[in-house]
Amino acid sequence: MLENEALNTDNAPLRNIYRFGENAEIALSTHDLHVFYGDNEALSEGDLEFERYKITSLIGASGSGKSTFLRSLNRMNDNVATVKGQIMYRGIDINSKEVDVYEMRRHIGMVFQRPNPFAKSIKDNITFALKQRGMRDKNKLEEIVETSLKQAALWDQVKDDLGKSALALSGGQQQRLVIARAIAMKPDILLLDEPASALDPISTSQIEDTLLELKEKYTIVIVTHNMQQAARISDYTAFFHMGKAIEYDETRKIFTRPKVKLTNDYISGNFG
Numbered sequence: 001m002l003e004n005e006a007l008n009t010d011n012a013p014l015r016n017i018y019r020f021g022e023n024a025e026i027a028l029s030t031h032d033l034h035v036f037y038g039d040n041e042a043l044s045e046g047d048l049e050f051e052r053y054k055i056t057s058l059i060g061a062s063g064s065g066k067s068t069f070l071r072s073l074n075r076m077n078d079n080v081a082t083v084k085g086q087i088m089y090r091g092i093d094i095n096s097k098e099v100d101v102y103e104m105r106r107h108i109g110m111v112f113q114r115p116n117p118f119a120k121s122i123k124d125n126i127t128f129a130l131k132q133r134g135m136r137d138k139n140k141l142e143e144i145v146e147t148s149l150k151q152a153a154l155w156d157q158v159k160d161d162l163g164k165s166a167l168a169l170s171g172g173q174q175q176r177l178v179i180a181r182a183i184a185m186k187p188d189i190l191l192l193d194e195p196a197s198a199l200d201p202i203s204t205s206q207i208e209d210t211l212l213e214l215k216e217k218y219t220i221v222i223v224t225h226n227m228q229q230a231a232r233i234s235d236y237t238a239f240f241h242m243g244k245a246i247e248y249d250e251t252r253k254i255f256t257r258p259k260v261k262l263t264n265d266y267i268s269g270n271f272g
């Protein structure tokens with residue numbers, strides 16, 4: 001018997017990991033993923049698939065391994081942890097030796113909890129990495145600045161002040177600038193680690209609206225502590241507990257009819 005199996009309300013298998021239909025397009029998947037910080041195995045079961053153009057939320061109590069999992073998806077853990085198992089993107093394991101990490105991160109972008117704009121102008125925040133990659137065409141750069149700021153729902157507020165320091169923007173605006181900076185690289189997948197947790201409710205709601213618009217073009221995976229946020233914006237939700245992805249399903253099922261008692265306890269506020 002699996003450990004904890006008795007906790008299931010309806011004797012469903014402990015790891016009710018969602019299986020997508022044959023026609024679903026999978027943007028990214030993990031297989032037998034284990035992450036160790038020294039001897040501490042922070043993630044021991046993380047077999048998940050992420051459907052293209054959908055938002056997937058990762059939820060769970062503090063320390064359950066959500067960020068560890070998320071950060072592994074674009075190798076942000078390389079210097080601090082040992083990652084075992086496979087993370088498949090377009091038929092390639094992103095941990096393979098031949099993968100250029102910087103190139104991979106252009107496809108799989110990350111936005112962190114605290115907005116981290118560069119101490120540069122709004123415009124330079126967006127163009128910096130593009131120029132580093134050799135893009136010199138002024139018109140093209142301006143077009144990308146405008147499109148990414150529009151996609152991040154910030155254009156109208158900053159279009160007359162693109163030379164202003166990014167640090168002079170509000171926290172919510174800075175976070176949308178960082179999202180714009182990430183999408184200027186035209187990633188395929190956007191990973192967000194609690195992107196709204198440091199923001200007020202209005203900025204949070206604007207970020208949520210932005211993400212809902214972005215999912216038409218991007219596959220989004222977001223770590224959130226905010227249950228309402230997960231319920232509002234995500235198509236799928238994975239519940240993490242003690243380093244394992246315990247349950248993964250359509251968001252409406254996770255929040256109305258979870259199959260695992262631990263999930264139910266967490267979303268009902270009984271722990272975490």
Ligand SMILES: Nc1ncnc2c1ncn2[C@@H]1O[C@H](COP(=O)(O)OP(=O)(O)OP(=O)(O)O)[C@@H](O)[C@H]1O
Pocket residue numbers: 037042060061062063064065066067068069080
């Ligand atoms: N850089 C690190 N070095 C050592 N241990 C770490 C590191 N980052 C995380 N851990 C440990 O790994 C485990 C999982 O942490 P992680 O940050 O992934 O959880 P989380 O679910 O994202 O938590 P939170 O919601 O508080 O951000 C914890 O025991 C944590 O202490």
